[in-house]
Amino acid sequence: MSFADNLKYNSDGLIPAIIQDVDDNTVLMMAYMNKDAVIATVETGKTNFWSRSRQKYWIKGESSGHIQEVKEIFYDCDADTLLIKVKQHGGACHVGYRSCFYTKVNKDGSTETVGEKVFDPDQIYKK
Amino acid sequence: MSFADNLKYNSDGLIPAIIQDVDDNTVLMMAYMNKDAVIATVETGKTNFWSRSRQKYWIKGESSGHIQEVKEIFYDCDADTLLIKVKQHGGACHVGYRSCFYTKVNKDGSTETVGEKVFDPDQIYKK
Numbered sequence: 001m002s003f004a005d006n007l008k009y010n011s012d013g014l015i016p017a018i019i020q021d022v023d024d025n026t027v028l029m030m031a032y033m034n035k036d037a038v039i040a041t042v043e044t045g046k047t048n049f050w051s052r053s054r055q056k057y058w059i060k061g062e063s064s065g066h067i068q069e070v071k072e073i074f075y076d077c078d079a080d081t082l083l084i085k086v087k088q089h090g091g092a093c094h095v096g097y098r099s100c101f102y103t104k105v106n107k108d109g110s111t112e113t114v115g116e117k118v119f120d121p122d123q124i125y126k127k
Numbered sequence: 128m129s130f131a132d133n134l135k136y137n138s139d140g141l142i143p144a145i146i147q148d149v150d151d152n153t154v155l156m157m158a159y160m161n162k163d164a165v166i167a168t169v170e171t172g173k174t175n176f177w178s179r180s181r182q183k184y185w186i187k188g189e190s191s192g193h194i195q196e197v198k199e200i201f202y203d204c205d206a207d208t209l210l211i212k213v214k215q216h217g218g219a220c221h222v223g224y225r226s227c228f229y230t231k232v233n234k235d236g237s238t239e240t241v242g243e244k245v246f247d248p249d250q251i252y253k254k
Contacts, residue, residue, distance in 0.1 A: 002236050002237070003232050003236055003237075003238055004236075016143055016157065018145055018154055018157065020154060024152065025151065025152030025153065025154075026152065027145060027147060027152075027210050029203065030143065030145065030203065030208045042232075042236070072231065073231070073232040074228040074229075074230060074231050074232065074241075075228065075230050075232070076156065076157065076220075076227035076228050076230070077220050077221070077222050077224075077227045077229070077230075078227070079230075081157045081227075081228075083154050093203075093204050094204070095204050097204075100203035100204045100205070100208075101201040101202065101203050101208075101210040102201075102204070103201060103202050103203070103204075103206075104199065104200070104201050105130050105169075105200040105201065105202070109129050109130055109169070110129070110130075111130055114201075
């Protein structure tokens with residue numbers, strides 16, 4: 001897994017991964033991977049991340065079924081950011097939206113919600 | 128500038144900003160902003176960043192002329208990542224490519240360069 005060795009991880013051993021829809025290039029979310037999560041993502045073909053808040057691995061969709069099939073992987077000129085194009089099953093955002101970037105900043109500094117919910121989190125995530 | 132106050136900055140006071148082409152949704156680059164850079168980005172309509180390596184502000188295009196006109200600003204459900212849609216003048220990557228994500232990882236773990244250079248850095252950046 002030569003490329004995972006060549007990435008530049010931050011002082012916490014993490015690299016940010018931008019997740020983009022392979023079909024229409026919508027940016028769905030950004031989350032962090034450590035080296036093992038990068039390797040697991042390649043080997044399983046599904047996005048694996050490291051949760052900074054929970055300090056554990058997580059597979060996108062492990063609770064919701066909303067997995068991300070990995071289609072293409074890129075990294076940037078500094079080798080410190082990943083861009084992963086995926087086929088998203090269900091919605092990417094745990095709040096219920098297709099993309100986590102559903103808050104738009106208006107020119108006057110106020111914000112508005114854009115996009116519609118594609119699932120009901122109360123029904124998807126068992127409590 | 129209420130929304131800049133509501134963003135969650137990391138322990139270095141920074142928030143990652145994904146820069147996306149407003150026309151075709153290509154992800155061009157990712158860089159970091161502190162709160163003042165967020166405010167300057169909104170007020171000037173051009174992307175401003177904080178350089179972690181140089182510990183100084185920089186305006187995208189200040190040397191190259193390859194500015195990014197800010198068209199839309201979003202932030203994610205955790206308020207810890209920005210997504211900024213821009214009209215990119217010239218190329219976004221200092222190496223000469225349109226996007227910094229010009230390195231693609233193949234299924235066997237090898238990498239290849241995708242995309243073509245849109246400018247010659249030696250001619251654009253004065254030495």
